[in-house]
Amino acid sequence: MFGFLKKKLKEFIIGTKEEIEKETKKEEHKLKEEIEKLEKEEREIEKKIEKEKPEKKEEKLEKLEEKEEKLEEKKEGLFAKLKKIFVSKKLSEEDFNKFFDKLELILIENNVALEAIDSLREQLKTELVNKEISRKEWEKKIEESLKHSIETLLVEPFDLLSKLRESEKPFVIVFFGINGSGKTTTIAKIAYMLKQNKLVGVLAAADTFRAASIEQLEKHGSKLGIEVIKQRYGADPAAVAFDAIKHAKAKALDFVLIDTAGRMHTKTDLLREMEKICRVAKPSLKIFVGEAITGNDAIEQAKAFNDAIGIDAIILTKADVDEKGGAAISVSHVTKRPILFLGTGQEYNDLKRFNKKEILEKIFD
Ligand SMILES: Nc1nc2c(ncn2[C@@H]2O[C@H](COP(=O)(O)OP(=O)(O)OP(=O)(O)O)[C@@H](O)[C@H]2O)c(=O)[nH]1
Ligand SMILES: [Mg+2]
Structure with missing residues (x-):
């Protein structure tokens, strides 16, 4: 990067x-x-x-x-x-x-x-x-x-693990972003990290829209040994989220990670659907997932999602193929929200905690 x-x-x-x-x-x-x-x-x-x-x-x-x-x-x-x-x-x-x-x-x-x-x-x-x-x-x-x-443009992120441990159970995170930005892969990476830290939870297959999306999440679930809560394709995503949270509450699980369908930030009906998922799930965190390489587009998306549904934090994926890095430098300044992680590849541990000092060292040293 x-x-x-x-x-x-x-x-x-x-x-x-x-x-x-x-x-x-x-x-x-x-x-x-x-x-x-x-x-x-x-x-x-x-x-x-x-x-x-x-x-x-x-x-x-x-x-x-x-x-x-x-x-x-x-x-x-x-x-x-x-x-x-x-x-x-x-x-x-x-x-x-x-x-x-x-x-x-x-x-x-x-x-x-x-x-x-x-x-x-x-x-x-x-x-x-x-x-x-x-x-x-x-x-x-x-x-x-x-x-x-x-x-001064960068915002130091909070520590996700400490926040999760200090919060009421289950800690619910909903992920959203445009098509193909890396939501599902990032959810699998976060799930892997949480599991490594001895936390137990479920994944909610609330992308009931894109073909094979449920199977994609299930594949990660089975590789990671984490249960996936699902319904049929075309089901109400808010209902899937609701089911997953109910299940997690009943079993006193630590977390629920909600996968959602990719949606353009310019489509109001799709943003309204996202709003409904959030209303029902009452997430502890709303995370916007954007591709670092798309630069100003990612910033525009973050801004639009923030205006429409409010975002708490940002994850930028594909930082491994981004030689410019402008989005990583400016998205926090524009949205006033921290970048929590950078996606740095396709493997489960290719998720780097965003750290101001390290970023500056990367640019200057
Ligand atoms: N190089 C690289 N590739 C990534 C990274 N994160 C995700 N990808 C790849 O990006 C592609 C899309 O990832 P998905 O996780 O399916 O994206 P999505 O946002 O869930 O896509 P939709 O559900 O279709 O909207 C896949 O080929 C991933 O392997 C990353 O940090 N680095
Ligand atoms: Mg997906």
Whole structure:
């Protein structure tokens, strides 16, 4: 994950540092030229003074000396400036905007949402514009500021296991998302993780719509040794969820994971059906499952599902094939909901807990 973004950001940081260095050298050159010009003027005045001295024209001499003093003062001011830019450089807002335009293109190319880009611009501006920054430190400073501003876009997730253990039984999670986003596979991965932690539960086959969906879940159930509660195809998904919860309550089970049919976030009737499942199941958690690789689409979906039914957390699947990572960077900022896990493959243990620090390390180290 982030392979492409990482490479592009690295190039950007080095490029920006070089650009700043070039600008500084130009300034340095200009100052030196101005100093030389002043020195030349000074020499000419001195020559004149030498010439006037024997004639003892006091008034004229005084004027020349005054002029010389003024030149000297000006030169000192320029020297001070030169000394300063030898060590540090301030970035003007105009220069910053020029650099950020380049960064913006990289971010867009890597699927970072516009809302997130705006937030990055504001933060970077505060950290970089008009700050006296050592010339040796520019590269580090740009990287650190970028890292820090991306960090503020991410939301540290809660710990699912602790939440489940602390909550009333059964802990009910409903999963939803568009077709093929990885809901059923993710449910199997979560079930596997819960089982490994000695928790017992059932899976609810509430996708009664797609052909072979019930068999798909049953296959996982039998591989994992976890019971699947089902009805026939075409049955009311809310009724399946209700059955599964009833069953879990009767057996004092720890969890119920509800699989639902893939639905487009733009279809109101399908969202209403989802709403009904939630009304009946009263889930402890509503998790949106989206594909990391679809970038801004995944963000739009998360936003639409959140507006329609409310989401508590996000799982992004197929992170293993996403070299850009923009959705992972921006979806939490846009929805204000944490990413709990990243799906990183098709095996049961290909589910990585989302961790801010690790994500930043992946992008920058
Ligand atoms: N590489 C990769 N593939 C994944 C991941 N998660 C799911 N898949 C694959 O994505 C495809 C769709 O997964 P499903 O779990 O069936 O998706 P779904 O959302 O339940 O699909 P519908 O029920 O049809 O809406 C399958 O081939 C999965 O193996 C992941 O994290 N990485
Ligand atoms: Mg499915």
